[in-house]
Amino acid sequence: MQSPIIPPKSQFYNTENNEFCDFAFDLSMDLDLKSICFFAATGFFLGDTTYFNGLKVAKPATSYTMEGNKISHQNTSWEWHYSPREISLKQAIEEFAHLFDRITKEKIAGKKVILPLSGGLDSRSQAAVLGKNDQVAAYSYEFEDGINENKYGRAIAGVQNFQYSGLKIPRSYLWEKIEKLAKLNHCLSDFTHQRQIAVEDQYGSMGDLFFLGHWGDVLFDDMAVEEGLNEEQVLEVLLKKILKKGGLELGKALWQAWGLAGDFGEALKEKLSELLSAIHIDNTNARIRAFKSLYWAPRWTSTNLCVFQHYHNVFLPYYEDEMCRFICTIPERHLAARQIQIGYIKMVAPELARIPWQSYDPCNLNNYKNYYSAYYLPIRIWRNLKRNVDHKLLGKSKLITRNWEIQFCGQQNEEQLKKYLFAVDPFSSWIPKELTDAFYRKFVEEDDVFYSHPVSMLLTLSLFCKLRAGI
Structure with a gap:
């Protein structure tokens, strides 16, 4: 095997x-x-x-x-390695384009593709490689009471003539799905990141192959780490990244x-x-990318693919062996700042490049470097103010921007969360109730952002106990 x-x-x-x-x-x-x-x-x-x-x-x-x-x-x-070739950025983009196009055509042949879209680069590059195709079923989702994220997917799908569905992640969806999700992911990942299960009934029938862009943001970027670090310093960088x-x-x-x-x-x-x-890699950025690809990708990202895999086969172009081998030969200076993906989209789908990049909205792939200029400062301020004002005018108390907010906040969520944290007997006998209570209180009373992860992990361990005990 x-x-x-x-x-x-x-x-x-x-x-x-x-x-x-x-x-x-x-x-x-x-x-x-x-x-x-x-x-x-x-x-x-x-x-x-x-x-x-x-x-x-x-x-x-x-x-x-x-x-x-x-x-x-x-x-x-x-083994992961760093063997950079002396090639230009233009050549790297063209080689990526050829590889990306070839493996995509091979994998999707004869399939009805389902394409999740976001306002970022990975799914946008996938939209570019698919070309204008009215047989592609695209969708995006946003939180109920959250930011209008569907506008990016809608715009991308419109340019490429894809079928499109804009979905909503409703409040409190987790509790009717959590035990199914625990069986799917074996409790090997916490539950706050797999929001796709909230809309499983809607995308399950869209097609027969999920075309997913996971890990593109890791392979096609640098790790933002200074070169020349010693072993202890690299270890400290890793700790900051994974904790x-x-x-x-x-x-x-x-x-x-x-x-x-x-x-x-x-x-x-x-x-x-x-x-x-x-x-065994000397270049620090390449070494950390290799670490994340060896240990983080298969044990976190892949675990969170379970909902997609439950319905259909998945194709992940950035997981492909050929793509990993290709990355090992590209100089770090070309990978930094997502240059290859940006150059690729601008080359093969200039219309997509003109759609705002979510991280730099209202700027797009052609002018995003101006985002932090004095010219865009008033625009950024007004956008943030308008977002919150619009939200309040609609009578909504809080703008939802994070997964745990839609799962843990509010009376119904709190009741369900406390049930799993404090009313599962095997869990209380395995992990002291006072420990769980201390972290829950810190989440509620001190800092919900900082303590949302501990609460989510305790919830995960509770579900593990419950399923292990067969109750």
Whole structure:
């Protein structure tokens, strides 16, 4: 069995009998408490770990030799590297265009494509490669009581003649979906990021292949890191990138509650250092990109693909092995600031380039570098003021801009959240009720932004306990 460079779906194996298997909420398996603490702090499991000591995930770019049903040997088949060629930006854009076009045509042939659209570059580049096509079913979504994000998808679909649906993510959608979602993602990711399940009934019948742009923003950008950092400095950069707000505090609290030996922070550093040492790249930006692609993409991004995969096959052009190999040969100076994707869209679909880029609205791909100029300062101020004034004129108390706000805030959400945090017996016996109560109070009374992640992770662990106990 050969795993892809970036696996779009986890394959599990039992270390006791060396056999590939399905994930199970197994009461007989010992819990890997250290890995669960790391998971609570970062939002994804590190390396090949899971909730259980005896259950691992197949590693990326690894060949597994089988004897009957058992794994007899595993060997790394490819490693991330940085081997930049002396090519111009123009040549890099043209090579990307050729590769992107070819693999897309191969993968979507004979399929009715479903294309999620946003105001960013990844889905816009996908719209560009599809060309004008009235058989593509495109959609975008925005929060109820949130910012009008659908306008970007609508504009892109209009230029390309796609079929288009503008969807709404309703308040309190999570609670009628949460147990289904827990079974789909095996509680290997928290629930605040998979908002696509809120509209599953609407996009499930649009076509037969999801065309998804995940990981383009990582491959086709630099990591905004200074070159020449030593190992300790690189480790500190990684910690800042992967630790969620409040995550370190939650990880430490669980570590202490379970009586684990040593210091949580030092143990996390040791684990990251172990994973980082396997990446033999001198360039700091390329090394961190490789780290994220090896460990973050398959254990967080891929886990969150489960809702799409439940309905249809998925095609992720930025996950393709050829795309990863291509990236390893492109100079960092060409990857920085999304230059290749911007150049590609401007080259093949200039009409799409003229649609505002959400991050720089009202600027587009042709003039976004002027966004922070004095000319656009009044426009930026007026846009933010108008957004909040319009919201209040509609009689809405708060502008929803973040996933957790639509899931945790408001009376109905609070009632459901407290039910899962405080009324699930296996959870209360595993994680002290006073620990859960302390983090919930901090979320409600001190800083909801900072403590939204700990609350979401405690909710995830509660669902894990519930499903493991079979209740």
